[in-house]
Amino acid sequence: MPQATPITVSITRTVLPEHHRRFNAWVQAGQELAREWNGYLGSGWIRTAPDSNEWHVLYRFADAKSLRAWDESDERRWWMDSAAELVETTRVEHRTGIEGWFEPPGEQSISIPETVVPPRWKQAVSIFLPFFPLSLLSNFLLVPLLKDWPLVFAVLLNICILTPLMTYIFLPATTRLLRPWLHKPRRRP
Numbered sequence: 105m106p107q108a109t110p111i112t113v114s115i116t117r118t119v120l121p122e123h124h125r126r127f128n129a130w131v132q133a134g135q136e137l138a139r140e141w142n143g144y145l146g147s148g149w150i151r152t153a154p155d156s157n158e159w160h161v162l163y164r165f166a167d168a169k170s171l172r173a174w175d176e177s178d179e180r181r182w183w184m185d186s187a188a189e190l191v192e193t194t195r196v197e198h199r200t201g202i203e204g205w206f207e208p209p210g211e212q213s214i215s216i217p218e219t220v221v222p223p224r225w226k227q228a229v230s231i232f233l234p235f236f237p238l239s240l241l242s243n244f245l246l247v248p249l250l251k252d253w254p255l256v257f258a259v260l261l262n263i264c265i266l267t268p269l270m271t272y273i274f275l276p277a278t279t280r281l282l283r284p285w286l287h288k289p290r291r292r293p
Contacts, residue, residue, distance in 0.1 A: 115161045133186075138163060147164065246258070
């Protein structure tokens with residue numbers, strides 16, 4: 105049986121300046137409602153700067169099923185409606201693991217469910233595609249130079265070279281090239 109993956113939701117909200125104290129009370133009320141919900145793991149909120157009207161609210165659930173149940177609940181709907189004149193939601197992100205790589209760069213506003221997070225098998229394919237040839241090339245070039253090195257140091261050097269290359273060059277380029285395939289909406293059964 106596959107293990108459930110916790111999901112963190114990050115929401116950026118713009119709060120009208122005269123409503124910051126009411127917003128704090130509103131968020132605390134939402135925390136109290138969610139705290140009783142099955143699968144709730146915690147939440148918090150921070151302000152971008154002391155004089156900013158932008159707030160970042162985070163909450164975490166044990167799995168997608170319990171998050172969906174909370175998101176679709178009457179309690180949450182009532183709570184959200186109670187702040188209609190206080191806030192504007194400007195960004196929503198769901199994060200479970202490596203899909204942060206697959207967010208379109210420069211997106212100013214992401215709304216769920218419009219954002220399509222690729223299934224993990226597509227994420228794995230898009231990591232494999234640049235990693236295999238890069239690893240092969242690295243081994244071809246480095247093994248002759250490092251053959252007398254202890255294995256742990258040879259692997260460490262290889263990883264220290266490959267990690268920044270993957271992080272800053274190859275994975276962003278691959279996800280950009282594969283974006284139409286990665287973000288193709290899933291068919292509903």
